[in-house]
Amino acid sequence: DAGVIQSPRHEVTEMGQEVTLRCKPISGHNSLFWYRQTMMRGLELLIYFNNNVPIDDSGMPEDRFSAKMPNASFSTLKIQPSEPRDSAVYFCASSRWTGQVEQYFGPGTRLTVT
Amino acid sequence: DQQVKQNSPSLSVQEGRISILNCDYTNSMFDYFLWYKKYPAEGPTFLISISSIKDKNEDGRFTVFLNKSAKHLSLHIVPSQPGDSAVYFCAASALISNFGNEKLTFGTGTRLTIIP
Numbered sequence: 001d002a003g004v005i006q007s008p009r010h011e012v013t014e015m016g017q018e019v020t021l022r023c024k025p026i027s028g029h030n031s032l033f034w035y036r037q038t039m040m041r042g043l044e045l046l047i048y049f050n051n052n053v054p055i056d057d058s059g060m061p062e063d064r065f066s067a068k069m070p071n072a073s074f075s076t077l078k079i080q081p082s083e084p085r086d087s088a089v090y091f092c093a094s095s096r097w098t099g100q101v102e103q104y105f106g107p108g109t110r111l112t113v114t
Numbered sequence: 115d116q117q118v119k120q121n122s123p124s125l126s127v128q129e130g131r132i133s134i135l136n137c138d139y140t141n142s143m144f145d146y147f148l149w150y151k152k153y154p155a156e157g158p159t160f161l162i163s164i165s166s167i168k169d170k171n172e173d174g175r176f177t178v179f180l181n182k183s184a185k186h187l188s189l190h191i192v193p194s195q196p197g198d199s200a201v202y203f204c205a206a207s208a209l210i211s212n213f214g215n216e217k218l219t220f221g222t223g224t225r226l227t228i229i230p
Binding site for chain 2: 042045091104
């Protein structure tokens with residue numbers, strides 16, 4: 001089975017540009033999570049979805065960040081406009097509906113904003 | 115406010131010896147705890163978990179211990195192998211809704227280095 005797929009793996013962009021990160025969860029998983037990893041704060045949950053519905057977006061740092069899940073097999077995290085402090089590794093994870101707590105992570109997208 | 119804390123950013127252990135990674139939490143609502151392992155340029159991978167109704171869970175070389183009164187858990191790896199060199203994250207979950215899939219709160223990680 002394919003794991004969680006994220007694209008791109010690396011993104012370098014200039015300050016002010018729009019950035020879109022993509023995620024395909026594991027087939028059959030109903031929950032999807034977006035995380036950001038930085039040296040200072042470790043792994044932070046940004047937002048999560050259950051059955052394509054956003055449940056908790058309290059971790060989204062600013063209005064510049066938005067996330068969508070138009071269907072069960074695809075989600076996007078968009079940053080517009082991007083800033084240098086957004087540079088981090090962004091992970092997507094998914095889990096099954098049946099009360100499974102374990103989440104399965106994708107390989108991450110390393111974002112660098114210059 | 116860091117609800118899950120891993121106070122040791124790094125740990126070095128001789129191959130074959132026991133590695134002990136520690137984690138403390140502050141939220142008494144946490145009822146499920148997990149350990150993840152992360153290699154460079156990869157996503158975290160699930161290693162082992164424990165429910166708050168238990169105080170120990172074992173899986174091969176990996177054992178997790180939970181001390182609820184102290185709000186402390188630890189991961190023991192024995193014997194340690196070079197392939198265990200990675201960053202280990204502790205995570206905790208609290209039942210906050212009826213959805214069944216709860217968010218995880220992660221610690222900042224401990225980098226374990228196994229010395230051959």
